[in-house]
């Protein structure tokens with residue numbers, strides 16, 4: 811004759827083991843997904859370089875996805891991306907001002923003051 815209490819205890823242990831095994835599978839899947847995403851995601855140095863490159867040409871799908879993953883958790887690279895995007899838009903909106911460097915020229919009075927100052931120092 812078997813003890814009913816012993817049978818119930820065994821069933822509970824099997825349920826726990828089964829739940830634990832399922833949790834292990836879940837943990838393994840989540841960990842491998844995390845590792846896969848981490849492998850896809852570039853480091854910050856590479857991410858900034860890729861963002862600059864992406865302004866000139868379309869990146870391959872794997873790179874784009876990796877960059878998106880990286881930017882989803884790195885606020886510094888997100889910020890950098892926003893800044894270069896802003897600069898690009900500003901440069902496109904004012905092409906006349908960015909095409910030629912602005913020539914700085916001193917006034918005639920300032921030139922004369924500098925000349926006098928240099929002469930005074932030589933004497």
Ligand SMILES: [Zn+2]
Pocket residue numbers: 853854855857880884885886887
């Ligand atoms: Zn980053």
